[in-house]
Amino acid sequence: METKLTHKLGQRLALTPQLTQSLKVLAMNSMELENYLEESIECNPMLDMDQGSFTPPESGAQEQRAIEMDEREQWKEQGDNRWETLYSSSSRDSMPDREQLWQGEQNLGDSLHEQVDRQPMNDIERELAHAMIDSLDDDGYFRNDPKEFAAEMAEQMTVDSEMVETVLTQVIQQLEPAGLGARDLTECLLMQLDGESEIDLWVQRLLLHFPLELFGSDADLAKKAECTEEMVAQARARMRRLDPFPGHGMHGDNNFYIRPEIIFRRTSGNEIEVEVPASGWRGIRLNEQWQTHEWKGKDKDFMSQAMKEAKWLLHALDQRSETLMKVALCLAQRQRAFLEYGVLGLKPLTLQDVAEEVGLHESTISRVTNGKFADTPIGMIELRRFFSAGLPTRGGGTISVYRVQQRVKALIDSEPVGRPISDQAIADRLQAEGIEIARRTVAKYREQLGLPPSSQRRRVAKSR
Structure with a gap:
């Protein structure tokens, strides 16, 4: 055994606290981010929430209640007591909200x-x-x-x-x-x-x-x-009219709530408009009261560190919004047909393609799109649905894997009763349509769709 000192030259990646926090904020969806910011505001005295900088979600409900109160006063002036009877035992304010009702449902x-x-x-x-x-x-x-x-x-x-x-x-x-x-x-x-x-x-x-x-x-x-x-x-x-599966819903499903990170709208000029909706966290700011206060001793060190963390957080929030907008504009341009016509218009697109176009790393695009949803003209969909691998076509182009899967499902759904088509027959049909695909690939897509093989479909048809 020998102890000695040596020099070694090498490279390693060190994640600074700023970068760690930025990646953490980027990976959160809106619901998780708001919970995280509430905890941050409670722990960091240099952070504050400006209630006047954003419109709370309940503003629409408050306006509705104000209108109802005005109507109630009008009925009073006319001598009608129907509003009094309606609100004597309970009011709209005392009714449980939708979240409480959902939480109270039984499986x-x-x-x-x-x-x-x-x-x-x-x-x-x-x-x-x-x-x-x-x-x-x-x-x-x-x-x-x-x-x-x-x-x-x-x-x-x-x-x-x-x-x-x-x-x-x-x-x-x-x-x-x-x-x-x-x-x-x-x-x-x-x-x-x-x-x-x-x-x-x-x-x-x-x-x-x-x-x-x-x-x-x-x-x-x-x-x-x-x-x-x-x-x-x-x-x-x-x-x-009888139910062959009376146990559906036996174990129940946990309720989860979705808030879109990106909104795609179709304008009157048939263009796609992109918006990153404002949320409650847009009102977060530095605490003006303590920002100009002079601290001494240990308090000065604590508040100085709190100020750094607050600025890091605000910078991470700005980066998150900017990155979301970049990715949203890229998706709106590359998947315009998907936003207009649904899955039939989905084009092959990978995380690497978007990363190269917006100038970010592929892992960053993965964090932006994982677990987040977008409100589109075709409904609320997960951002991951915008991406799809491609299969080569005879003309030298590519076609989305999802479209091929839907084509496989359509061929199986339209097969003659009692005469199911095999995976090889499906592959031959797709190749005749110009899609380069092998039988084992068809079998993989069929299994992903939850469809049984042709032999099992034949037995089911005979039993019926």
């Missing part, structure tokens, strides 16, 4: 647990019922074998297959909506029939005794079931 799983809690049963059965609800799949079916499920629950409670079967039929399958807890499609549909009307009785008979004939013609089914074709038609119509 199906929570509703089922509440229904179980309201039913009379012993503790073991109740605990077992809750466990069985959690084991339902996304379609609302109970796919577990009672014996295997009882064995899995043996460590938590003393149950057997008979108790599982009892709780399933007497508790789970009695919950709303009807059809939950079924073990197969036929049972699910039968559980949704009331068993009293004549049509429901015929549907029940057809499902139990003629399951294969249901995929045939009305005449053949009526002959085998010994009924009229009109009755078969009514039974089919009744079956179409």
Whole structure:
């Protein structure tokens, strides 16, 4: 072992606090940025919010309430007490906002647990019922074998297959909506029939005794079931009103809120106008009260550092707005057809293409577009949707991968019933249209679209 000093020449990238903060601000969307700035204002005394520099989102609601109050006063002068009656018990100001209403919505799983809690049963059965609800799949079916499920629950409670079967039929399958807890499609549909009307009785008979004939013609089914074709038609119509997937929404979805970072508008002259909308953070500024104050001792060092951080933050915000505008103008020019006609007008465009045009690094463009949305003439879309890889065409140009995917989907959707086309046939068709594509590429796009292979589509067609 030996200790010695040596000189070494090399290069390394060091992220300064300013650069780190700039990259962090650039990667945030509007909602995240406003939360971050609220925390910054609370921690940094040199930052302040100028409430008069921007129009708050609730200004429209305030104006509406002002108009309503004026109307209310007019009704008072005319001797009408309808406004007083309407606002006696509650007012618009006391009503919960939309966010609170959304937060209060229940998913199906929570509703089922509440229904179980309201039913009379012993503790073991109740605990077992809750466990069985959690084991339902996304379609609302109970796919577990009672014996295997009882064995899995043996460590938590003393149950057997008979108790599982009892709780399933007497508790789970009695919950709303009807059809939950079924073990197969036929049972699910039968559980949704009331068993009293004549049509429901015929549907029940057809499902139990003629399951294969249901995929045939009305005449053949009526002959085998010994009924009229009109009755078969009514039974089919009744079956179409049944829900084969009653568990949709079982696990619920978390609400998330979108605020556009960029707005693309189509002007009267058929031009695309670009705007980076103003938000609450546009009113952030340096605190004038403490900016001119003379500090001493440790307070001076603290406030000096706070001033530097505040200026870094304001500079990062300016850079963010400038970068967004550059990227927005580039996207408006390169993807004009996409903004006018939708996905059919999407052209091949990569992050590197935009980075070279606006003079920024590709990683910067990635931070600008990741997780952010734009309000366009064709709706609210993610900025990532503006980018698409390209496939070469016979004429020497390129075509968007997304357009090719949509073309593959259109060919599969329009295939003859019972005669699905193979991936090779799709590739041959696209090549005839001038798109250079291989069979394995078609298979990859088909899988990305969630479409089954031709063999599986053929089996499904035969079963129908």
